Amino acid sequence: MRKIILIVVGVFALVFAKAQTQNLDATITAIKAGKLIDVENGKTLVNQIILVSHDSIIAVGSNLSIPKNANVIDLSSYTVLPGLIDCHTHITGQPGGDYYADIFRKTPVDVAITAHIYAKRTLQAGFTTVRDLGSAGLVDIALRNAINNGDVEGPTIYAATVFIGSTGSHGDLNGFSPYIKFNMPKGMSGVANGVEGVREQVRFNVKNGADVIKFGASAGVLSEEESVGAPQYTQEEMNAIVSEAKMWGRKTAAHAHGAEAIKMAVKAGVASVEHGSLVDAEGIALMKEHGTYLVSDVYDDEYILAEYSKLGFPDKIINKEKLVGRLQRENFQKAVEAGVKIAFGTDAGVYPHGWNGKQFKWMTRFGLSPMGAIQAATINAADLIGIKEKAGSISKGKRADIIAVKINPLDDVSSLENVNFVMKGGVVYKK
Numbered sequence: 001m002r003k004i005i006l007i008v009v010g011v012f013a014l015v016f017a018k019a020q021t022q023n024l025d026a027t028i029t030a031i032k033a034g035k036l037i038d039v040e041n042g043k044t045l046v047n048q049i050i051l052v053s054h055d056s057i058i059a060v061g062s063n064l065s066i067p068k069n070a071n072v073i074d075l076s077s078y079t080v081l082p083g084l085i086d087c088h089t090h091i092t093g094q095p096g097g098d099y100y101a102d103i104f105r106k107t108p109v110d111v112a113i114t115a116h117i118y119a120k121r122t123l124q125a126g127f128t129t130v131r132d133l134g135s136a137g138l139v140d141i142a143l144r145n146a147i148n149n150g151d152v153e154g155p156t157i158y159a160a161t162v163f164i165g166s167t168g169s170h171g172d173l174n175g176f177s178p179y180i181k182f183n184m185p186k187g188m189s190g191v192a193n194g195v196e197g198v199r200e201q202v203r204f205n206v207k208n209g210a211d212v213i214k215f216g217a218s219a220g221v222l223s224e225e226e227s228v229g230a231p232q233y234t235q236e237e238m239n240a241i242v243s244e245a246k247m248w249g250r251k252t253a254a255h256a257h258g259a260e261a262i263k264m265a266v267k268a269g270v271a272s273v274e275h276g277s278l279v280d281a282e283g284i285a286l287m288k289e290h291g292t293y294l295v296s297d298v299y300d301d302e303y304i305l306a307e308y309s310k311l312g313f314p315d316k317i318i319n320k321e322k323l324v325g326r327l328q329r330e331n332f333q334k335a336v337e338a339g340v341k342i343a344f345g346t347d348a349g350v351y352p353h354g355w356n357g358k359q360f361k362w363m364t365r366f367g368l369s370p371m372g373a374i375q376a377a378t379i380n381a382a383d384l385i386g387i388k389e390k391a392g393s394i395s396k397g398k399r400a401d402i403i404a405v406k407i408n409p410l411d412d413v414s415s416l417e418n419v420n421f422v423m424k425g426g427v428v429y430k431k
């Protein structure tokens with residue numbers, strides 16, 4: 001009898017152990033990659049196998065054995081690369097077709113209702129991570145959290161909450177009667193002045209969930225102040241924003257078109273200059289010296305000049321775009337040639353979400369190689385955001401954010417406008 005019991009227990013143990021290994025294997029996904037872009041070394045590898053367990057990459061190599069029962073994804077006729085990262089989006093909205101209605105008839109509730117649509121489009125376009133640089137009503141934080149909870153489909157978001165700007169700045173509402181005021185809780189407009197004021201605003205943003213701090217160093221295009229490049233904070237205010245953010249463990253991104261404002265922001269210690277349109281030789285040298293990233297939205301001019309009059313934007317704004325568009329691209333090329341660090345950022349939301357990949361072509365027209373443009377949107381972007389340990393390349397231990405395209409983007413970078421396969425955190429969202 002004892003013998004029988006022992007045998008029965010033994011058989012159970014064996015079956016159980018077998019089931020366990022099967023279960024273990026079944027949680028592993030093996031991706032067969034015909035070509036794999038190794039962004040860290042700037043090389044293409046062939047016939048690679050990527051093993052994914054749960055949300056992470058557990059191994060990459062050409063001689064890996066695929067565990068029995070693993071879920072195999074055959075991308076042997078594709079080029080596989082890390083999930084793309086856009087370092088400058090406004091993922092919660094885009095123009096609705098009437099400039100004044102967007103300003104006066106919409107509340108953050110309207111924005112929140114549709115934000116998930118844009119998040120999904122962004123992910124479907126192959127962008128598994130975005131740094132979102134400014135949103136009204138803390139919708140970005142709600143969206144980020146809902147995506148992280150698995151309630152909404154979208155990229156991993158690193159969010160800025162409200163744009164910090166001075167009175168009358170790109171971040172303020174200009175061109176209207178001073179009797180018109182939105183009744184917002186303190187802090188929610190992002191308008192802040194003086195060293196104490198901007199420090200308080202940074203604290204407000206951090207308290208409400210900001211992963212990164214965004215402020216307006218210079219005037220902008222899509223706002224009704226007169227200049228497009230003039231500084232809008234003093235050096236002391238910029239220094240205060242950056243040092244306050246640093247104290248809370250946050251990096252800072254500066255919206256800056258103008259040459260002077262760019263230099264001030266770089267001296268203050270920002271991690272990235274956004275737009276950088278009118279950067280001069282001194283600014284380029286300063287960016288190199290400080291290791292500041294340039295995040296330049298070199299596609300947008302195309303869309304703004306083609307569509308924004310139809311979307312009801314005032315001529316004043318269109319004329320500002322005409323002032324900066326061409327110069328931005330020429331100066332981008334100068335910065336690339338000088339060796340300034342470049343991270344991919346599109347200002348998506350200026351144009352329809354999901355079109356983020358259109359910028360690759362423009363980056364290669366203005367100085368970057370296809371590999372350089374892909375690195376800007378992967379390893380460099382991860383470095384800028386501060387997530388190089390978990391994203392930006394297909395390497396062991398990183399998040400399984402993986403995409404694939406039929407046409408090798410190193411031959412034709414515009415293939416990244418139509419991504420065929422998307423995996424984020426080990427889950428396939430497009431196949």
Ligand code: ARG
Nearest residue numbers: 220221222297300301325328
């Ligand atoms: N958000 C930016 C601004 O209003 C968009 C600039 C778009 N134009 C351009 N050439 N990149 O200033």
